[in-house]
Amino acid sequence: MSALDGSLDELRRSLAGAVVGPADAEYDAARRCFNALVDRRPAVIARCADAGDVATAFDFARAHGLDVAVRGGGHNPAGHCVSDGGLVIDLSSMRTVAVDGEARIARADGGSTWLDFDAATQAFGLVTPGGVVGSTGVCGLTLGGGIGHLTAQYGLTCDDLVGAEIVTPDGAVIRAAQDENAELLWGLRGAGGNFGVVTRMEFRLHPLERVVGGVLTYGGNQVREALRSFRDVAAGSPRDLSCQAVLAADESLAPTLIVVPCSTSSNGDSEELRELRSVPGLVDDGVRARTFLDQQLVIESAYGENRHYWKGHFVRELPDELLDQLLESIVALGRPPGGILIESLHGAPKDADASTGVVGFRNAAFNVSAVATWQDADLDEQFIDWARATAAVIEPWSFSGGGYVNYMQADEPIERVRAAFGAEAFERLQVLKQRYDPNNVLRRNQNIRPLGESESLP
Numbered sequence: 044m045s046a047l048d049g050s051l052d053e054l055r056r057s058l059a060g061a062v063v064g065p066a067d068a069e070y071d072a073a074r075r076c077f078n079a080l081v082d083r084r085p086a087v088i089a090r091c092a093d094a095g096d097v098a099t100a101f102d103f104a105r106a107h108g109l110d111v112a113v114r115g116g117g118h119n120p121a122g123h124c125v126s127d128g129g130l131v132i133d134l135s136s137m138r139t140v141a142v143d144g145e146a147r148i149a150r151a152d153g154g155s156t157w158l159d160f161d162a163a164t165q166a167f168g169l170v171t172p173g174g175v176v177g178s179t180g181v182c183g184l185t186l187g188g189g190i191g192h193l194t195a196q197y198g199l200t201c202d203d204l205v206g207a208e209i210v211t212p213d214g215a216v217i218r219a220a221q222d223e224n225a226e227l228l229w230g231l232r233g234a235g236g237n238f239g240v241v242t243r244m245e246f247r248l249h250p251l252e253r254v255v256g257g258v259l260t261y262g263g264n265q266v267r268e269a270l271r272s273f274r275d276v277a278a279g280s281p282r283d284l285s286c287q288a289v290l291a292a293d294e295s296l297a298p299t300l301i302v303v304p305c306s307t308s309s310n311g312d313s314e315e316l317r318e319l320r321s322v323p324g325l326v327d328d329g330v331r332a333r334t335f336l337d338q339q340l341v342i343e344s345a346y347g348e349n350r351h352y353w354k355g356h357f358v359r360e361l362p363d364e365l366l367d368q369l370l371e372s373i374v375a376l377g378r379p380p381g382g383i384l385i386e387s388l389h390g391a392p393k394d395a396d397a398s399t400g401v402v403g404f405r406n407a408a409f410n411v412s413a414v415a416t417w418q419d420a421d422l423d424e425q426f427i428d429w430a431r432a433t434a435a436v437i438e439p440w441s442f443s444g445g446g447y448v449n450y451m452q453a454d455e456p457i458e459r460v461r462a463a464f465g466a467e468a469f470e471r472l473q474v475l476k477q478r479y480d481p482n483n484v485l486r487r488n489q490n491i492r493p494l495g496e497s498e499s500l501p
């Protein structure tokens with residue numbers, strides 16, 4: 044029996060949503076994150092139904108001295124959405140996405156996933172550039188920037204964020220928009236969940252229903268050439284083609300390259316796609332005309348089944364020398380390590396007015412991440428070492444020294460978080476943090492400490 048048991052009943056009576064405690068049947072499923080490496084046992088999970096519930100959950104945490112974690116889609120590889128002995132503000136019941144087709148605006152509740160979002164907006168033939176896996180949280184992803192199948196066409200997800208409602212740790216409900224708390228909106232475009240719990244986000248939408256996309260798989264001796272072609276096509280391609288790739292290795296340690304293009308070219312058969320298809324070593328061509336909803340189902344990733352450790356860098360360029368080193372890294376573990384994800388940032392991210400959001404990586408060429416993925420806990424150290432060693436190989440080409448906050452593990456030093464934004468923007472964020480969360484209640488994230496708080500605090 045937990046010390047909180049009596050108080051949990053009190054919380055149950057005061058929330059419109061549900062409360063899940065360690066004695067409840069759904070506790071184990073509710074505390075599970077995407078990353079099976081993270082296995083934590085919170086004291087209580089508050090499944091909030093609205094902004095009022097979020098404020099009540101903050102009050103309860105304060106009254107009982109509980110550490111607070113915030114859960115949207117549960118995908119952050121650092122596992123920030125759950126903490127041992129703490130209170131989880133779980134937004135997974137708040138998933139309504141309302142679309143105003145005429146104004147081309149979508150309002151997504153704090154726990155909506157991309158599947159919720161795309162289903163609602165595609166009913167109007169509209170999109171926002173989001174994430175590539177349907178179960179990822181809309182707000183969590185947007186708070187870190189957002190890279191996906193439509194990045195080259197429409198920019199980062201946070202570039203389309205036009206407003207938000209947040210509940211701060213003292214229970215205040217605040218709106219952020221261009222004409223109201225504009226500085227907060229700036230911080231929400233890239234600086235993670237540092238300032239409050241976002242209960243609603245408002246996005247600009249674009250008309251789009253069909254794309255040409257899917258997966259191209261390369262194998263055999265030509266992977267080296269395919270990797271170079273992917274780099275050249277992505278770097279030089281027009282705005283109507285977004286392109287990502289994953290370098291992997293099979294059980295026999297033969298490298299494979301998976302390229303995931305998404306074209307919105309009007310003729311459906313762009314020169315760049317033809318170029319990718321003509322590379323020798325193409326063993327499977329799954330690219331075809333499809334609905335955007337279908338494209339959003341092309342990449343799947345099992346929730347809570349695999350252990351993950353991710354580490355990478357935004358890079359200025361992707362020279363042959365680095366590509367060759369990545370080919371060595373992918374077999375260096377002596378078994379399939381997971382993959383190396385390469386996301387191109389060409390096109391629209393460069394168009395946006397950089398001063399409207401804090402995100403600091405839009406001018407990088409690519410985001411290159413070692414994504415270690417395994418199941419056996421005895422191999423934790425080996426896989427984590429592989430990811431770190433691979434990131435070290437990428438580091439000399441780093442754009443800013445900072446990583447992608449959406450992919451960072453919890454052990455990243457504060458310097459990496461600061462470098463992700465740049466020193467000046469980081470200080471501006473600390474002022475915002477001081478205003479909205481002066482006691483650093485929201486510290487289970489890529490943490491920005493309030494101005495003046497020592498960086499050596501836990």
Ligand SMILES: Cc1cc2nc3c(=O)[nH]c(=O)nc-3n(C[C@H](O)[C@H](O)[C@H](O)COP(=O)(O)OP(=O)(O)OC[C@H]3O[C@@H](n4cnc5c(N)ncnc54)[C@H](O)[C@@H]3O)c2cc1C
Pocket residue numbers: 077112113114115116117118119120122123124134153154173174175176178179180181182183184185186187188189190191235236237239240241242344449450487488
């Ligand atoms: C399989 C997979 C696919 C991914 N694909 C992409 C991709 O295509 N593009 C991309 O850019 N990133 C991608 N990511 C990274 C992902 O965007 C980030 O990890 C993001 O933090 C996940 O958000 P979440 O709500 O799902 O996660 P959670 O773990 O629930 O939340 C992560 C953190 O975000 C904050 N947060 C979440 N929701 C809120 C809210 N409503 N209010 C305040 N704070 C909040 C909290 O600090 C929370 O701890 C992917 C990750 C995985 C595991």
